Amino acid sequence: MKCTKLAGVIILIAIAAVMASACGGGGSANTNPKPTSVPASDISKPNPTVLLVNATTAGIEGNYYTILNITAKNQGADGIIIVVGSITQAGQTQSNEIPVYLTSGSSQTVKLVFPLKWKGGEWTPSVQTEVP
Numbered sequence: 001m002k003c004t005k006l007a008g009v010i011i012l013i014a015i016a017a018v019m020a021s022a023c024g025g026g027g028s029a030n031t032n033p034k035p036t037s038v039p040a041s042d043i044s045k046p047n048p049t050v051l052l053v054n055a056t057t058a059g060i061e062g063n064y065y066t067i068l069n070i071t072a073k074n075q076g077a078d079g080i081i082i083v084v085g086s087i088t089q090a091g092q093t094q095s096n097e098i099p100v101y102l103t104s105g106s107s108q109t110v111k112l113v114f115p116l117k118w119k120g121g122e123w124t125p126s127v128q129t130e131v132p
Helices: 002-022
Strands: 048-060 063-074 081-089 091-101 107-116 122-132
Touching: 002 107, 048 081, 063 081, 063 091, 063 122, 081 107, 091 107
Parallel strands: none
Antiparallel strands: 048 063, 063 107, 081 091, 081 122
């Protein structure tokens, strides 16, 4: 009978130990992360560059257009970049822009079309990229 009581007590202690470990056993774990701030200089952003600008014209008189085919490449993190193109002719500048999503390491060609009135003389294209 003494062995039966001793075996019963050991079994109860073992069950209590298993139950305590299954319920967390008195220790606590915090699963809610505390917010942290990251300096703006450490945030990964796109890093776009202009690889190629192919500028052409089309049309006659009242229907005259300058077309910029612009190839941009992203050498930074995935994200949106803004391709900004402009045409200067006879001291006047027209600008246009287009947002483009580029993954890291990829490039894309976009087209910007500028309606112009022929003013004679040369025209000069200019292209840059921006990160919003």
